[in-house]
Amino acid sequence: MLALSLGQSAPYVRSRVEAGDPSTQCLYWTVPKITWYQSSAGNPQTRPQASEFDAVRRSFQGWRTIFDQCGNLSLEEGGVVDDRKVGYVVNGDNRNLVLFRTRRCGDTNIVPANDPCWEEESCANEYDCWDNDLGTIAVTLTTYDEKSGIIYDSDIELNSVAFYFTTSDGPLCNPPALTTNCVSTDVQNTMTHEIGHFVGLDHTNAVGSTMNPRAQTGEISKRSIDPGSRDFVCSEAYPKGMASQACVHPTSDANLGRKAQVGCASVGAEAWLPALAGWALLLARRRRGGRS
Numbered sequence: 258m259l260a261l262s263l264g265q266s267a268p269y270v271r272s273r274v275e276a277g278d279p280s281t282q283c284l285y286w287t288v289p290k291i292t293w294y295q296s297s298a299g300n301p302q303t304r305p306q307a308s309e310f311d312a313v314r315r316s317f318q319g320w321r322t323i324f325d326q327c328g329n330l331s332l333e334e335g336g337v338v339d340d341r342k343v344g345y346v347v348n349g350d351n352r353n354l355v356l357f358r359t360r361r362c363g364d365t366n367i368v369p370a371n372d373p374c375w376e377e378e379s380c381a382n383e384y385d386c387w388d389n390d391l392g393t394i395a396v397t398l399t400t401y402d403e404k405s406g407i408i409y410d411s412d413i414e415l416n417s418v419a420f421y422f423t424t425s426d427g428p429l430c431n432p433p434a435l436t437t438n439c440v441s442t443d444v445q446n447t448m449t450h451e452i453g454h455f456v457g458l459d460h461t462n463a464v465g466s467t468m469n470p471r472a473q474t475g476e477i478s479k480r481s482i483d484p485g486s487r488d489f490v491c492s493e494a495y496p497k498g499m500a501s502q503a504c505v506h507p508t509s510d511a512n513l514g515r516k517a518q519v520g521c522a523s524v525g526a527e528a529w530l531p532a533l534a535g536w537a538l539l540l541a542r543r544r545r546g547g548r549s
């Protein structure tokens with residue numbers, strides 16, 4: 258119990274193939290350049306209009322600055338694309354995508370209750386809808402090799418069905434009077450945290466960590482990346498001038514297609530909670546073609 262609690266409040270916690278199991282591999286990128294994209298749809302609700310695009314850019318820039326100083330890979334913006342699909346298809350047209358979902362799959366006006374996509378877990382992509390808990394602010398969906406832990410693709414979905422995403426510094430919004438100059442769920446605060454998952458960080462309860470799973474409505478402190486998360490990049494996983502670092506010596510046979518999904522949840526729009534207790538793992542299923 259003591260070890261567990263110490264681990265949970267460490268300055269940073271690397272994501273694992275099996276969450277919390279140190280005998281399994283850590284998740285990490287090995288390519289020298291990661292290119293990320295934003296959906297051209299943005300988040301129509303955010304004011305001033307289209308300010309969310311720059312807020313997402315500032316979030317990546319925060320991490321990029323660290324990688325440029327003492328890391329070994331570069332985070333490049335690929336631009337704005339019409340793609341609305343998350344996940345990874347072997348030999349497919351994959352990209353690391355950020356998008357806001359503005360309608361709920363569970364709404365029967367959006368997805369019929371008997372649609373086969375429920376069984377196939379493909380409704381989010383087929384109907385462009387939010388298919389996670391309504392109390393979850395955002396989800397980072399990462400596809401990796403379950404033997405080596407090497408990440409192939411990572412996508413970030415934000416829940417614009419239940420959360421009002423803002424880009425202002427404050428003061429706190431007073432619903433329903435949502436105006437331009439107030440803060441509710443800050444895009445940069447949320448995205449800086451999600452990009453931590455994107456590069457291989459799990460939650461930690463360390464006070465002040467960007468990867469702390471809790472946040473108050475109106476919080477903007479996670480816009481700044483804490484020293485512990487910086488150490489994860491520079492001193493452990495991605496040291497400058499060196500190869501990206503595994504946690505367990507990799508085995509030779511790859512088994513591509515495992516997926517991890519981290520949901521950063523909120524209760525009553527007040528706090529993020531580790532709703533999934535780390536990573537919920539889904540075994541990849543054989544797809545019938547098309548995108549997953």
Ligand SMILES: [Zn+2]
Binds near residue numbers: 451454
């Ligand atoms: Zn999280």
